[in-house]
Amino acid sequence: MINVEKTIGNLIDKQSVSFISSVDCMGFPNTKAMLPPRKREGIKTFYFTTNTSSMRVGQYKDNENACIYFCDKRFFRGVMLRGIMEVMEDEASRQMIWRNGDTMYYPQGVNDPDYCVLKFTAVDGRYYSNFHSEVFNIGESFKTTIS
Template identity: 55%
Template sequence: MRTAEQIFEFISKQKVAFIGSVDDDGFPNMKAMLMPRKIDGSCFYFSTNTSSMRIAQYRKNPKASVYFFNKGRFRYEGVMLTGTMEVLEDAQIKEEIWQTGDTMFYKKGVNDPDYCVLRFTASKGRHYCDLKTESFEL
């Protein structure tokens, strides 16, 4: 069994995350995202557009999942986390995770009304590696 530290170390090395939301009909929706801008314990912070479909879904139903994986030449490893997603629009967290290149997506800068932060709080997860799957609580 992997420790929480080993799982979070694995997560921190990945370049892409897949986030899951629930649509109005109760179906899961997945989207590839750049890695979280910040990881604080079991909270993961992503930047995104306020106007996106995902934001509306999370506001209606905060249930969410995030999946990280690495496909090596001979080994596949993946971690799925489940929990809740919050939409944050306060200036402090927006400034904290803002990066210089973000003006490419948010023309009005850190105060652009179409810029917001998603905070995913994981409560449990599943880890897969070497044909073994294990569940864990956070």
């Protein structure tokens, strides 16, 4: 038995790419590669930066259902988390994950109207390792283990 939060958290922290998925107006999934989350709280809440004007932001505003995926290609293991994605445009959220150098993407700084935060909140997930996958729930009392 392994500790899900620790094992998955370690996998996530070592990845240089994350994948986020949204649902388009036709009900089809749309996936794109992103930089890793700027911040995470356990394996329940993740924060990403993106452009307010992006297609993905529009999709999340229309349908908050989402998933994120992290893959360790070296050991052929990965985790998919399902949940909701919120588009955060408030100053506190922007300040929370702003980094020096972000003006390369957002020239007007932390208050650039084309800068927003995507906040993902997971409800469940699926972990794959050693030719086996396991579904797990994420809740307030997170005690799940994977065998």
